[in-house]
Amino acid sequence: MAGSEAPDTVKILIAGGFGVGKTTMVGSVSEIVPLRTEEPLTVAGLGVDDLAGIEQKKATTVALDFGRITLNDRLVLYLFGTPGQQRFWFMWNDLAVGALGAVVLIDVRRPESSFAAIDFFERRDIPFVVAVNGFDGSHPYPPEEIRDSLALPDDVPVLLCDARERTSSRDVLIALLDLLIASAKQG
């Protein structure tokens, strides 16, 4: 019964600051309407600094929006985005483990909101590309200027994109795969 045989699965993370377009990007390339799942986090697991602003809460949740792309009949790609304002997705232990790599989305009007995501992937040696999501599709700054302002190393690709556009989001993912393939060839 080949039809019911489970496919191999891989995942890519779509990260970045609040309102930068992560769920939009997931939705523009996903074959399904993005699904959402929420996970309770135990406050005991959070560092003291992380508790600022949530002292009154007994528990907090982190939400994930995700989509799916069937790449061939044996291989399925999942895209996980972290919606909303929570910084707490860093606490989701399973999320980054086993990811092929990540896309960090940047809003040129508020690039600092994506610093934490860049930092997260750099610290864990998870390969990533930076995709600048133009507000309403416009791009006032060239990629190199953005690279400089984010102090990104030369080997991190910086792309301009429109997360609403399927082909644009696809091209960002392809750029990530090209980065992964190049580094796999180097050994």
Added chain:
Amino acid sequence: MSESDAVAGRLVRPFTLTGGRTRPSRACFTLIATVTAVDPPPDHAPRPQPEQARILRRCARPVAVAELAALLDLPVSVVVIMLCDLLEAGLITVHPPHPVTDRTLDLDLLQKVRDGLGRL
């Protein structure tokens, strides 16, 4: 009831489905592990509870753990504990994700992913 109580209640209630357990007995049910109901179920299998039966209906065909959780509107951690029970009862099988470690980036796999994206 205060707002924070309401939030806590919404979070705590699903764990009644797990008999109060908050940790899974197995580590195999990661977000993109796929689960499939065993069909027909084994003769000796215990009769599934209603929530377990909901899960089994959803995984008649292979489905990822994250998708199951979203479709059932339950936290992943709750679904995972219930999947552990179903696996121990012989009612489901689990297929792990393609292994990915930073040491062994699998060129063949990456090329397949890229080719698939190129066809979009």
